[in-house]
Amino acid sequence: VTYCVALYLEEGLVFLADTRTNAGVDHIATYTKMFTVEKPSERALVLMTAGNLATTQAVVNEVVEGRGGAAEREGGTLHTVDTMLGAAELVGEAVQRARRPGGGEHVASDPRFDATFILGGQIQGRPMRLFMIYTEGNFIEASEDTPFLQIGETKYGKPILDRALTHETSIAHGVKLALVSMDSTLRSNVTVGLPIDLATYQRDSLHFALRHRIDENDTYFDALRTSWSEALRSALVAAPDAPWNVTG
Amino acid sequence: VTYCVALYLEEGLVFLADTRTNAGVDHIATYTKMFTVEKPSERALVLMTAGNLATTQAVVNEVVEGRGGAAEREGGTLHTVDTMLGAAELVGEAVQRARRPGGGEHVASDPRFDATFILGGQIQGRPMRLFMIYTEGNFIEASEDTPFLQIGETKYGKPILDRALTHETSIAHGVKLALVSMDSTLRSNVTVGLPIDLATYQRDSLHFALRHRIDENDTYFDALRTSWSEALRSALVAAPDAPWNVTG
Numbered sequence: 001v002t003y004c005v006a007l008y009l010e011e012g013l014v015f016l017a018d019t020r021t022n023a024g025v026d027h028i029a030t031y032t033k034m035f036t037v038e039k040p041s042e043r044a045l046v047l048m049t050a051g052n053l054a055t056t057q058a059v060v061n062e063v064v065e066g067r068g069g070a071a072e073r074e075g076g077t078l079h080t081v082d083t084m085l086g087a088a089e090l091v092g093e094a095v096q097r098a099r100r101p102g103g104g105e106h107v108a109s110d111p112r113f114d115a116t117f118i119l120g121g122q123i124q125g126r127p128m129r130l131f132m133i134y135t136e137g138n139f140i141e142a143s144e145d146t147p148f149l150q151i152g153e154t155k156y157g158k159p160i161l162d163r164a165l166t167h168e169t170s171i172a173h174g175v176k177l178a179l180v181s182m183d184s185t186l187r188s189n190v191t192v193g194l195p196i197d198l199a200t201y202q203r204d205s206l207h208f209a210l211r212h213r214i215d216e217n218d219t220y221f222d223a224l225r226t227s228w229s230e231a232l233r234s235a236l237v238a239a240p241d242a243p244w245n246v247t248g
Numbered sequence: 249v250t251y252c253v254a255l256y257l258e259e260g261l262v263f264l265a266d267t268r269t270n271a272g273v274d275h276i277a278t279y280t281k282m283f284t285v286e287k288p289s290e291r292a293l294v295l296m297t298a299g300n301l302a303t304t305q306a307v308v309n310e311v312v313e314g315r316g317g318a319a320e321r322e323g324g325t326l327h328t329v330d331t332m333l334g335a336a337e338l339v340g341e342a343v344q345r346a347r348r349p350g351g352g353e354h355v356a357s358d359p360r361f362d363a364t365f366i367l368g369g370q371i372q373g374r375p376m377r378l379f380m381i382y383t384e385g386n387f388i389e390a391s392e393d394t395p396f397l398q399i400g401e402t403k404y405g406k407p408i409l410d411r412a413l414t415h416e417t418s419i420a421h422g423v424k425l426a427l428v429s430m431d432s433t434l435r436s437n438v439t440v441g442l443p444i445d446l447a448t449y450q451r452d453s454l455h456f457a458l459r460h461r462i463d464e465n466d467t468y469f470d471a472l473r474t475s476w477s478e479a480l481r482s483a484l485v486a487a488p489d490a491p492w493n494v495t496g
Contacts, residue, residue, distance in 0.1 A: 011495065012495065155403035155404050156403050156404075156407050158404060158436050159404050159405075159407065159408070159432035160480065162432075162435050162436060163432075163435070163477045163480050163481075164477070164480045164481050172489055172490065172494055173484055175490050176484055177484060179490075180487075184407035184410075184411075187407065187410050187411070188403070188407060188410060200495065202495045202496060205496070209493060209494055209495050209496045220488070220490060223488050224487055224488060227486070227488055228411070229411045229412070231479075231482075231487065232411050232483065233411075234483075235475075235479030235480065235483060236412055236421055236424055237421070238479060239424050239428075239472055239475045239476060239479065240468070240471050240472060240475055241420055241424070242420065242423050242424070242427075243468050244458050244460055245457060245458060246262075246420055246423050246448040246457055246458050247260065247419050247420070247448065247450045248450060248453070
């Protein structure tokens with residue numbers, strides 16, 4: 001199972017993805033679900049994937065690697081597309097092709113082949129944007145009112161973002177919130193696992209500020225987890241007591 | 249959609265259930281999902297229900313109301329059963345009967361008729377116990393290592409319990425945690441709604457300390473929600489910053 005989250009902030013973008021796949025408890029493999037395309041001072045894009053591995057690999061092969069004639073097709077790849085909207089359309093078209101077995105007209109409706117994507121970043125002269133692309137090829141966009149998008153096993157990590165994240169949150173605080181959201185998922189679903197991939201992008205910079213893989217030996221992630229659990233226990237003590245008699 | 253949670257604490261038990269049913273956004277009805285059976289100084293039991301309304305109503309009619317010949321059957325009802333284990337077996341048998349259309353041998357495997365239950369409490373001379381009963385009639389029990397059980401839309405409200413609840417948590421703090429867990433669910437799933445039913449039981453008391461319905465006008469629940477969101481934002485600021493450059 002996968003968990004990927006992206007934050008759409010005034011200051012920039014934060015991307016976080018786990019790497020676990022083949023999540024039988026006795027058959028664990030890691031597989032990158034975050035793909036970055038960067039040409040400094042021209043473009044910086046992130047694509048994150050969830051769902052069927054055959055579908056997501058076909059899409060990545062096409063829009064990131066340029067296979068299957070994608071480089072020659074109108075629109076090209078994430079390396080050549082002119083706008084973020086065009087990039088989202090490329091991903092949407094690629095997922096539709098991936099779900100047409102044999103290249104025919106028939107789109108497989110088998111939900112086992114479903115896949116969803118998060119795509120965000122910026123291209124020179126254009127605004128920074130963040131999209132979620134559905135298995136049907138349509139997409140939605142993050143906004144000031146919808147400052148985060150999630151794919152995969154999204155529920156465990158949603159409440160902390162609902163409560164504490166706004167579009168005005170800084171990248172530094174956003175990184176902490178995304179990691180806490182991931183930790184909530186890791187604790188509750190053992191098939192989502194470390195290592196996790198983190199990337200940050202500052203608006204209008206046209207290069208990644210950070211691309212980092214967090215593994216089991218990461219002392220900061222451990223410290224954050226511990227700090228957060230302690231903070232919650234303190235918040236519990238500090239929260240007002242119920243006005244009713246609850247014992248007796 | 250339903251969310252019910254019960255806490256198994258050294259000091260006693262906490263039960264919390266929403267009341268929303270028919271959760272189309274334009275067709276909202278409230279329906280009690282928490283049923284209490286109390287005979288002071290002899291027994292205090294709570295049954296909470298999730299899933300298909302026809303199935304849960306059939307089970308409640310039988311084990312709480314004593315309909316369908318249940319009062320005469322061996323084991324009787326929650327009003328007469330001798331032990332909490334026996335009570336869990338009554339519920340498990342009732343859900344199996346409810347899933348046999350026409351009373352035949354065939355158990356409906358249609359997942360639309362699935363239902364799950366939480367049953368907890370104490371009967372004179374016997375230990376306090378807490379069970380979750382599955383649609384197949386089997387059950388699991390809460391323990392010092394598994395101090396809470398959930399049914400329904402469980403994921404949004406799980407991380408806060410995973411992080412902050414232990415068997416040693418007091419009833420007063422447990423009430424706060426259960427309400428925060430419910431609030432996380434209410435915020436994320438609009439088909440889970442107020443009012444919510446709360447009950448608390450102190451171990452060996454053989455009566456309920458509190459049975460209370462919280463509605464939209466409850467000032468305490470509002471104050472707790474506000475306090476909790478503020479505490480999380482403070483915790484975010486206080487949490488250690490990542491050691492990496494995340495901007496630039």
